Amino acid sequence: MVKKVGMETSVAIGEVVKRVNADVIAAYPITPQTHIVEHLAELVAEGELDAAFIPVESEHSAMSACLGAAAVGARTFTASAGQGLELMHEVLYVASSMRLPIVMAVTNRALSAPLSVWGDHSDAMAVRDTGWIQIFTENGQEVVDNVLCAFRIGEDPRVLLPVMVHLDGFHLSHMIEPILLPEPSQVAKFLPENKYPLPLDPSRPVTMGDFGPPVIYSEAKKAQEVNLRAAKEVVLECWNEFARIFKHSYHPVECYRSEDAKVLLLAMGSFCETAMVAVDKMRGEGKAVGLLRLRLWRPFPFEEIRKAAQAAEVLIVLDRAISFGGPGGPVCSEVRSALYPLDKRPKVIGFVGGLGGRDITPDGFEAIISRGIEIAKKGSKEEFEIFGVRE
Amino acid sequence: MSRQAKSESELTWKELEIGGIVTEPGSASRYRTGDWRSQRPSYDFSRCIKCRLCQIYCPDGCINETDKGYFEADLYYCKGCGICATECPTTVITMVDEGEE
Structure with missing residues (x-):
């Protein structure tokens, strides 16, 4: 009988990486990701996980080492956050365009300056266009489940792409929760062996990351774009299969009390669980409000967003990142464009909040929803508002 | 494929x-890196002392020894950088614009 165990989410990630029997881990510790890397280093040092642990000198090197490992067909894992993710930025593009299935847990953290080790989604949004599959999670169990799924999705021969599993720094990474870890027999059933089709192999030499002159670069990018977009079907298939074996189900857009809602709030990550409390309270007062939780950020789930949001009158989007000088947060901007082609669509109102670890309470979410409704009726002078900022 | x-x-x-x-x-x-070239080397081998400096300096490694012992760039690869012309001690090599005789 499988039992839930009280465990810090970061430690639980390490336990999943052990259970999938990763071959190579190359990572550089950075708050709030440190406990993941520490636990993995410990597992390897104690012989509990037979993997090469490469203690690199920076995140740029961490991702570079992961490229090499994935290129020989090794099951590869890393983790980062905030400034660390930014330092590996250029190598992230190489991983996806060389089609290397690396799994990375990102404990989302704000970007400097001022220096902040606390959570928001600035780091995730900065790497939005790097070509990785990106999944957002809301609690420890979702993190564990999706790290396992990430290996299956990324290594699928139809996908062969790197996958980021986003978990909010501290709010999730350092939380101790009752967690159900996958049993070895379940992992064996769920996760096939990693068989990279064209690995670096002296008996069958290949060149990876070759020179791409203008005559071929556009074709390479089109192939990459089609491949990432098509990965959605495999993500769906993986989550269905996961639900069959593990009884937890996941969807690109999770709908909460949204079916008949006139007003919808859309959020991502751990804040969704707090937002549910606000939605429940407002429903109790007879208000037709609901919540959409965007789980699959890349590839972007256009159809699912349209289906979930089109019947509402107002859609309020909360971003935990700012696109400075732009139309609002990146999530709001993308959701608005996804809905634009529809004849009947909700008014989309953007808020930015929860920056640099600032909490939003259930009362706060209620205030965001109320203010969003007000803006939908009366308009606002600003493109978006920053929730809770002291004026 | x-x-x-x-x-x-x-x-x-x-x-x-x-x-x-x-x-x-x-x-x-x-x-064919020679496609990048806008100038190509032209030779007057009567002044060539066969010192091989052009071959040593060529950053592309595309200069080969001919049957007569002179040195000539392979235009399939030569990018026309002109380093050989600059380094040649006896001005054997002149760079001419592509399209000119």
Whole structure:
């Protein structure tokens, strides 16, 4: 009988990486990701996980080492956050365009300056266009489940792409929760062996990351774009299969009390669980409000967003990142464009909040929803508002 | 479906190997870097002292020894940088614009 165990989410990630029997881990510790890397280093040092642990000198090197490992067909894992993710930025593009299935847990953290080790989604949004599959999670169990799924999705021969599993720094990474870890027999059933089709192999030499002159670069990018977009079907298939074996189900857009809602709030990550409390309270007062939780950020789930949001009158989007000088947060901007082609669509109102670890309470979410409704009726002078900022 | 079958300029995005992986070793030798050239070296071998400096300095390694012991750039690869012309101690090499005789 499988039992839930009280465990810090970061430690639980390490336990999943052990259970999938990763071959190579190359990572550089950075708050709030440190406990993941520490636990993995410990597992390897104690012989509990037979993997090469490469203690690199920076995140740029961490991702570079992961490229090499994935290129020989090794099951590869890393983790980062905030400034660390930014330092590996250029190598992230190489991983996806060389089609290397690396799994990375990102404990989302704000970007400097001022220096902040606390959570928001600035780091995730900065790497939005790097070509990785990106999944957002809301609690420890979702993190564990999706790290396992990430290996299956990324290594699928139809996908062969790197996958980021986003978990909010501290709010999730350092939380101790009752967690159900996958049993070895379940992992064996769920996760096939990693068989990279064209690995670096002296008996069958290949060149990876070759020179791409203008005559071929556009074709390479089109192939990459089609491949990432098509990965959605495999993500769906993986989550269905996961639900069959593990009884937890996941969807690109999770709908909460949204079916008949006139007003919808859309959020991502751990804040969704707090937002549910606000939605429940407002429903109790007879208000037709609901919540959409965007789980699959890349590839972007256009159809699912349209289906979930089109019947509402107002859609309020909360971003935990700012696109400075732009139309609002990146999530709001993308959701608005996804809905634009529809004849009947909700008014989309953007808020930015929860920056640099600032909490939003259930009362706060209620205030965001109320203010969003007000803006939908009366308009606002600003493109978006920053929730809770002291004026 | 790899790059052996067709040249790069004919391949569609569907025909690329995953991640643009090249499966044929040494295929880069077919890449005509000479296409980048706007000037090419022209030679007056009567002044050549066969010192080989042009060959040593060529950053592309595309200068070969001829049957008569002179040194001449392979225009399939020569990018026309002009370093050989600058380094030649007896001004054997002059750079001329492509399209001129």
